[in-house]
Amino acid sequence: MSVISQLSSQGIAPRVFSHCLKGDSNGGGLLVLGEIVEPNIIYSPLVPSQPHYNLNLLSISVSGQVLPIDSAIFATSNNRGTIIDSGTTLAYIAEEAYNPFINAITAAIPQSVRTVLSRGNQCYLVTTSLDMFPQVSLNFAGASLVLGPQDYLIKQNYIGDGSVWCIGFQKIPGQDVTILGDLVLKDKIFAHHYHIILFPPPRLYCIMNSHESYNMLKNRTEFMKTTHIFKILIG
Structure with a gap:
């Protein structure tokens, strides 16, 4: 208890x-x-009878476009589901959704931005601001959680006059679990009810x-x- x-x-x-x-x-x-x-907070129901705070993630949008990902990937089962977990530092996305997510973000930024790999993670050499990166929406039952670039990118290091920013969403090989950790939760107010989780409006x-x-x-x-x-x- x-x-x-x-x-x-x-x-x-x-x-x-x-x-x-x-x-x-x-x-x-x-x-x-x-x-x-x-009064402007919106909510999404928790999946009942689960050991974690599981939510019904229906889809992911990048720049307002829903990604071509089967929603069944996010559904809660024995080895799948979407979890809110403040004990996780970064965030994890179901393996089958990882490549479509990364590809959509990369396609949304100017082609002049250099892409690099760091420890297997997709990174970008940014010489200006992060404003060029798209908004990401996690669309749940009844609510959407809008993420700005600072909610899914992590600064790694510097190269010359630029900064290397990497996607903070990881994947767990062989698993289709999505975990929304501190990277996503930071600087936002969340209220955990027994049956629902409340999301703040964007600002x-x-x-x-x-x-x-x-x-x-x-x-x-x-x-x-x-x-x-x-x-x-x-x-």
């Missing part, structure tokens, strides 16, 4: 927790035992200073839906 379930069974806190992970190099963030009820990001986030939540009671909230600063 989870800590959230135990607190809920004792009437101490509701059966929901929210978190916002800082995306800078110092880490940290905010964990709230309670619900943030910002609802964390305040980068955790103490400011704490004070914002404490002072804006209309954004809370509970009588007892425990706030834990991470980092």
Whole structure:
């Protein structure tokens, strides 16, 4: 039984927790035992009776175009599924979806951008900003999670006047599991209900200073839906 379930069974806190992970190099963030009820948040149902936070991922879009990937690849079964996991640093995508995903991103950027491989990962030598990279949408049942370049690219090193940015989504050979880790979750507010996970609208990001986030939540009671909230600063 989870800590959230135990607190809920004792009437101490509701059966929901929210978190916002800082995306800078110092880490940290905010964990709230309670619900943030910002009115523009949208939600997606969890797959029931699973040991993880499994979601129904239906498709992936790059630059608004749905990729030609069989949605059955993402469906939850004994060895497949899509999981939200803040204990995973990067992100993993089902092996059968990996190449279409990489190819779509590469096709969307200017041909002048040099592509390189680093430890088997697709990387790009960028001499300007990341604005040339497309938006990616993870389309779930009832909601889409929109990712900017900073949500799927990781800076590796420098070459001359450019920076090498690599796709942060990995694949696990022989497995069709998709895991959305901190790379995707950072700087966004997620609320985990017993049956649903809430997604923030595109511009609802964390305040980068955790103490400011704490004070914002404490002072804006209309954004809370509970009588007892425990706030834990991470980092």
